[in-house]
Amino acid sequence: MLPISYHEIYTSAISPHARFPRDRYRLVHEEIQARIKENPDLAIRIQPSNPAARDDLLLVHDESYVDAFLHGRMTDAEIRRIGFRPWTPEFVERTLTITGGSIQAMRTALEESRVAGNLAGGTHHAFADHGEGFCVFNDLAICARIAQREYGIRRIAIIDCDVHQGNGTASIFAGDSTVLTFSIHGARNYPFRKEKSDVDIELPNNTDDDTYIASLKQALPRALYPFEPELIFFQAGCDPLKEDTLGKLDLTRNGLDRRNQLVFQHVAYWNCPVVIFMGGGYADPIQASVACHADVFEEAAALRSTVSGGY
Numbered sequence: 001m002l003p004i005s006y007h008e009i010y011t012s013a014i015s016p017h018a019r020f021p022r023d024r025y026r027l028v029h030e031e032i033q034a035r036i037k038e039n040p041d042l043a044i045r046i047q048p049s050n051p052a053a054r055d056d057l058l059l060v061h062d063e064s065y066v067d068a069f070l071h072g073r074m075t076d077a078e079i080r081r082i083g084f085r086p087w088t089p090e091f092v093e094r095t096l097t098i099t100g101g102s103i104q105a106m107r108t109a110l111e112e113s114r115v116a117g118n119l120a121g122g123t124h125h126a127f128a129d130h131g132e133g134f135c136v137f138n139d140l141a142i143c144a145r146i147a148q149r150e151y152g153i154r155r156i157a158i159i160d161c162d163v164h165q166g167n168g169t170a171s172i173f174a175g176d177s178t179v180l181t182f183s184i185h186g187a188r189n190y191p192f193r194k195e196k197s198d199v200d201i202e203l204p205n206n207t208d209d210d211t212y213i214a215s216l217k218q219a220l221p222r223a224l225y226p227f228e229p230e231l232i233f234f235q236a237g238c239d240p241l242k243e244d245t246l247g248k249l250d251l252t253r254n255g256l257d258r259r260n261q262l263v264f265q266h267v268a269y270w271n272c273p274v275v276i277f278m279g280g281g282y283a284d285p286i287q288a289s290v291a292c293h294a295d296v297f298e299e300a301a302a303l304r305s306t307v308s309g310g311y
């Protein structure tokens with residue numbers, strides 16, 4: 001079974017008046033449940049997320065930033081930069097629960113299932129000392145530090161396929177040779193001031209499936225072979241989709257499937273555990289994003305069943 005972390009607070013703690021498509025978490029969860037009902041061979045198990053602890057956050061983030069967020073002491077400008085307003089205790093609980101869901105997925109992947117995911121997260125715009133772009137704490141970075149400290153993992157590759165550059169992740173791991181930061185994203189999209197990842201693949205607006213896949217196919221092995229990952233994190237954002245309102249690329253649902261398969265082929269080659277972080281998806285109507293997010297988890301479940309024999 002593929003374990004996926006999920007909690008209804010992912011949706012419920014965001015104001016219904018927010019412009020952010022809060023319902024996509026609930027809808028992706030419903031879509032996965034519907035697919036399981038239709039296909040009893042679809043081996044997915046939903047596990048409830050628990051909140052991360054303050055100490056988990058401190059593995060990556062500055063204490064002053066963590067405490068300002070937890071205790072509602074951020075300035076208006078800091079809250080605006082994150083993009084979720086207003087600050088509420090429920091929103092703090094949501095943030096901790098999403099981070100905790102990612103940590104739980106990482107632990108489950110390492111301890112038992114080899115493949116696991118969180119039905120949220122991939123909050124790659126969070127820096128050590130501030131949040132931005134809908135990201136408060138960097139769950140990818142926190143999971144990497146826990147994997148290194150508690151599980152003795154030496155080399156972690158973060159494959160970030162969200163259409164927006166993983167700037168926070170790049171900044172946190174700058175100069176750290178134990179974590180490979182790989183980001184394939186739109187050149188002319190947020191963040192407009194980009195950080196330097198170990199590998200940045202920048203794509204022009206309106207890039208199509210074939211161009212995207214060709215770029216990824218060329219870049220991924222070049223990055224992974226010299227690095228020899230022991231653990232892979234896949235930030236599987238679905239915002240490169242043509243229908244996405246924040247994406248600016250022209251990928252189809254089939255193109256995203258090909259992308260996922262390509263990443264999973266590399267996971268199988270390295271025979272290492274993989275954690276899937278949901279990432280962005282902002283189609284309007286949201287249904288196009290929901291289908292693509294559910295595809296990622298369905299394909300991960302198939303990967304889990306094909307590789308589990310070897311694990």
Ligand SMILES: [Zn+2]
Nearest residue numbers: 162164239280
């Ligand atoms: Zn994004």
